Amino acid sequence: MTKKRYQGETNDKERSMHRLLEAVGCVIKEKGYAGLGPTNIAKAAGLNKRLIYFYFGSVDNLIEKYVRSKDYFAGASNGADQLLEQNNGSGTCKLLESILVSQLEHFYNNEEMQKIILWQISERSQIMFEVAETREQVGSQFFELADKELNQEKADLRAVAGLLVGGIYYMVLHAKSNDSLFCEIDINTEAGFDRIKNAIGNILSDTYRRAKLQEN
Template sequence: MEKAEKVRRNRAKTTQRIVEALEEVIAERGLEGVGVNRVAEKANVSKVLIYRYFGGMEGLLEYYVKMGKLFPVLNPAVLDQIRPLHESDVARIWYRQVIQTYRYFRTFKAAREILKASIIENDPTAATTARAQDEEMTRLVEQLSFVRGADTQAISAVVLGAMSYLTILAQNDRTMIGIDLRSEEGWKRIENAVKAIYIALNKMAIQSKDVQLDLQSANLPIAQW
């Protein structure tokens, strides 16, 4: 029993070291410069170990995207706390998650490089990474929609797609409609626009006869995240 526990702990530590090495390589070279040899060298492990644990670079990147650093993994208990108490709470849940997620992408270079996977063509590793991102975004949207009768997937695709594109533009020192995406002032304007969009959508949902909001049945404390 003790031996099995020691093996488990050693594997967890090695996995963490490999993930940290992956982040460093991505930050240094971008997603297109990542390879098993480079990550193994950075982590000071055999590349055989990476294949054994993850099946290769694509498996490692998929693991990284889905481990909860880029997109939060919300268990049922947390979701119950997040679930809105009042109809007007839904907008706050939506815009907070969007703003927090993309603040993280903007401040963490490895995460920004991962975000760029969706625009890299003819690259199996980028395709796997982009697919894993889409699966995580889809999961998060489904968990946090708290709405029935509205096309939350399409709405989220427009908003999250725009935020992803703007984040990539910011990394490349670009502007959008004259807004400086490298400045805090510019992003404050973007975040205020996101808030306004979701508040308006929330009002439309409340007024619609076809849309139902999934509210808390008990007065549970709303988690602050």
């Protein structure tokens, strides 16, 4: 006979916290970041807004927890140390390609994340600043490894990565907002999407190749 799981205070808390976190995403999709007030969040969750403060301390803490759970680089930071340590400063080209392609796929398929990035570039926010700082910490770990492999004065991998990340954000937001071509590429099609993924790999391969040729 299967035992029933105890549905007590702890489970109620977990369910309520989960509903509040998911409600943040619903509000972002329906009303944008401007609608992220306690009343809207509590209504979307079907809970009393006092639970926001009881479980999270503040609306900002709730929103930050949600944003971090949806942000690729912030989420990746938990396992980044081990991944980068295993790499040990060799083969960082393929590692960076994997990170950026994963970011492209995650961003394209996540409507809330698209709204969050629009929020980040639209106005100053302590929440967005802290999330961006987490991204920078993950990036710093990677670049520290890449510095062992390449002469950064010749490669300037930081500038290349910055342009690639910015391009990923813009192309996805453009395609999702306007459903139109960009540089005659439609990334809403499988063929167009694959072209961008291939371009990421080609740009990084060329950057590493040229840097290593200049060292010889």
